[in-house]
Amino acid sequence: MVPVGVAATLALAACGTLAWKVFRPKGVVYGSDALVMQCLFCDIAHGRTDPAKGGRPADQRLQGRLLHETADVAVFCNLAVHAHLHLLAIPKQHLQNISVLGPEHIPLLQQLKAAGTEALREILANEVDEATGRRIRTPAEVEEEARNNFVFNFHVPPFNSIDHLHLHCLHLPSHGWLSGLKYNPTCCPVPWSCSCDDVLTKLQ
Ligand SMILES: [Zn+2]
Ligand SMILES: [Zn+2]
Numbered sequence: 001m002v003p004v005g006v007a008a009t010l011a012l013a014a015c016g017t018l019a020w021k022v023f024r025p026k027g028v029v030y031g032s033d034a035l036v037m038q039c040l041f042c043d044i045a046h047g048r049t050d051p052a053k054g055g056r057p058a059d060q061r062l063q064g065r066l067l068h069e070t071a072d073v074a075v076f077c078n079l080a081v082h083a084h085l086h087l088l089a090i091p092k093q094h095l096q097n098i099s100v101l102g103p104e105h106i107p108l109l110q111q112l113k114a115a116g117t118e119a120l121r122e123i124l125a126n127e128v129d130e131a132t133g134r135r136i137r138t139p140a141e142v143e144e145e146a147r148n149n150f151v152f153n154f155h156v157p158p159f160n161s162i163d164h165l166h167l168h169c170l171h172l173p174s175h176g177w178l179s180g181l182k183y184n185p186t187c188c189p190v191p192w193s194c195s196c197d198d199v200l201t202k203l204q
Contacts (some may be wrong), residue, residue, distance in 0.1 A: 018127065023122045025164045026161060027040045027161075028054070028169050039094055040162065041094075042092075042094050042164065044066070044074065044076055044090070045066075045090055045091075047066070048109065067122075068089075068116075068118055068119040070111065070115060071092075071178040072092055072093070072111055073089055073091055073111050073115045073116075074089070074090055080184065081175065083172075083173065083175060084172065084175075085170065085171035086169070086170050086171075086183075087118040089115050089166065090165065094164055095164070096164070096165065097155065097157040098154050098155075098194065100165075101203060102167075102203065109196060109200055109203070112196070113152050113167065113169075116152060117146060117152075120146070120171050124142045124145055124146075146174040149171055149172040149173075150169070150170070150172075151168075151172060151183070152169055152170075153167070153170075153193050154167055154168070154182070154194050154195075154199055156191060156193060159191070159193075170184060172184065
């Protein structure tokens with residue numbers, strides 16, 4: 001049997017590890033003056049991980065390749081795919097998370113959602129049946145998917161996975177109930193996730 005003192009120490013260590021995972025700075029290196037020294041998503045947004053531009057790929061699956069880009073936002077595949085399609089839309093400007101947003105960021109959030117929608121729509125429109133080589137969906141079916149099965153969610157800090165604001169853009173179905181609970185929690189309000197529309201409403 002494990003002595004009580006040892007069990008308490010182990011429990012404290014486990015809590016400490018969990019707290020560190022939730023509250024640590026993620027994916028970003030800050031200088032002593034809180035300036036951003038290095039940020040994976042800033043690198044991706046500015047093409048510094050694009051092999052075609054001489055960059056070093058951040059990940060084999062990601063390849064640093066942007067799916068969609070405007071002057072202010074960039075869209076790329078999420079590394080861990082939790083739904084049929086799972087993209088991230090990020091601002092090119094470094095913003096930490098939704099807690100730093102104000103009414104002045106409403107147009108930016110609308111751009112993120114529009115860019116994510118466009119990228120999801122384009123992928124669906126070009127998906128082909130491997131056997132026949134023909135497109136799976138008609139343009140009308142793509143629009144129906146966009147209406148019914150596109151989901152746009154932000155992390156609520158401190159549950160953000162990386163310290164650069166990003167909108168999770170999904171085409172459902174989710175990959176299992178746990179993915180659904182994390183990225184498409186429709187049953188009730190949850191502390192870790194908030195829809196893009198809800199954030200926009202709060203900012204207005
Ligand atoms: Zn950044
Ligand atoms: Zn995330």
